[in-house]
Amino acid sequence: MIYFELFYTFFLIGLFTFGGGYAMIPMIQEQVVGKGWISADALTNFIAISEATPGPFALNISTFVGKEVGGVLGSVMSTIGVVLPSLIIIIIIAMIMKKFITNKYVKGALNGVKPVVLALILSTSLVMLIKVLFFRGTSLKGELEFDMKSFTLLIMISGYLFIHKKVMKKGLSPILLLGLSALLGLIVFY
Numbered sequence: 001m002i003y004f005e006l007f008y009t010f011f012l013i014g015l016f017t018f019g020g021g022y023a024m025i026p027m028i029q030e031q032v033v034g035k036g037w038i039s040a041d042a043l044t045n046f047i048a049i050s051e052a053t054p055g056p057f058a059l060n061i062s063t064f065v066g067k068e069v070g071g072v073l074g075s076v077m078s079t080i081g082v083v084l085p086s087l088i089i090i091i092i093i094a095m096i097m098k099k100f101i102t103n104k105y106v107k108g109a110l111n112g113v114k115p116v117v118l119a120l121i122l123s124t125s126l127v128m129l130i131k132v133l134f135f136r137g138t139s140l141k142g143e144l145e146f147d148m149k150s151f152t153l154l155i156m157i158s159g160y161l162f163i164h165k166k167v168m169k170k171g172l173s174p175i176l177l178l179g180l181s182a183l184l185g186l187i188v189f190y
Contacts, residue, residue: 003077010081022121037069
């Protein structure tokens with residue numbers, strides 16, 4: 001039964017989420033943590049690991065959550081569940097491509113979804129930042145305590161990114177940024 005639940009939950013997440021993996025985070029949190037499958041802290045860890053792991057974020061996080069909840073078969077079912085809606089939609093879109101792209105209502109709907117996706121990503125980022133900097137425990141209801149180490153790490157990385165952008169006139173490689181963040185995390189926390 002858990003396998004069907006995993007498939008169905010991630011099918012709905014894949015079906016009703018626009019904007020990629022980050023836009024899925026609030027819905028994943030509501031469904032997975034709300035059902036008691038994993039804790040909020042475990043979800044935060046899965047988000048970090050999914051981001052660092054090669055491949056699409058949605059696939060990674062669904063696989064990790066599925067594995068945690070239902071083992072290997074659980075990971076397969078949740079991964080299929082999150083991919084299937086997109087696959088079905090892409091096949092349908094490919095069949096009616098010309099009419100679909102030039103339709104003014106479709107263009108309008110997609111333009112209307114953009115601000116919502118941005119708001120979901122920003123709100124998730126803000127909640128995670130507040131949680132990391134100010135709260136201990138498994139949720140925002142935990143003990144309120146400012147984490148100076150996390151704040152120091154945030155300031156160090158942000159300062160480096162700002163200086164690098166101004167001096168080099170270009171963005172920093174994501175691989176280099178991940179390595180730098182891991183190194184600074186080791187130095188600051190251990």
